[in-house]
Amino acid sequence: MLKGHLDTIVLAALEAGPAHGYAIIESIKRGSADMFDLPEGTVYPALHRLEEAALLSSSWMTPPGGRRRRMYSLTKAGTAALAERRKVWGRFSHAVNALLTGGRPWPA
Amino acid sequence: MLKGHLDTIVLAALEAGPAHGYAIIESIKRGSADMFDLPEGTVYPALHRLEEAALLSSSWMTPPGGRRRRMYSLTKAGTAALAERRKVWGRFSHAVNALLTGGRPWPA
DNA sequence: TTCCGTACCTAGTATAGCTAGGTATGGAAG
């Protein structure tokens, strides 16, 4: 399980500019040093969810001599949501780190 | 949603020594600066799951002039699992951080 | 005696993410 932060990651992947689903999967894989090799069955529904929530918008493109792709871009609300989710992630990871390191000096 | 890291957190809470469910909840709340105020309906089933998986063992105790409590402690397997999960968390959070900071200089 | 804090429990629900399937095209390999 990718632990509820999938949406955050997908939004972040689109921050640099519009992309289509397949490319997003690869970009996440690369950007995480292969830690997150997300199945399509995870990412496509997430994209649909995010579009439904108006955080993304999409349009079909057909590059010359290529297959049709659905290009996604962040909406204004999506950009705002990303900023918010980044903060949430910061607080979340900080809290987990605190709990995992107890009060103790420093774990291996 | 506490995002799949609940078990890790609960195991970590027991690292310092045995405790009962209610105390675990409070310890997690304190240790996370109130970020994780977990409902009992989340924690008790998790404790049962972890005991079922033999990562915890429990026994009923009745402190003098007090109510009965179920005390949980880490088993050997539980200690090992915690070490493993700590590593997983490290890799996971590192990867998410990488994705959220893109390649860009540094986010606010 | 009533209520709050401690202390435990579970049935049912929502949903996230995965599995496992499906469709289709372009290009390379044979």
Next chain:
DNA sequence: CTTCCATACCTAGCTATACTAGGTACGGAA
């Protein structure tokens, strides 16, 4: 030329997690 792989999209259905919303019960204070 046909077969296969990589690209590119999709969905139904499963499972597990975490939550909601209830319930029980005791000790002590008001």
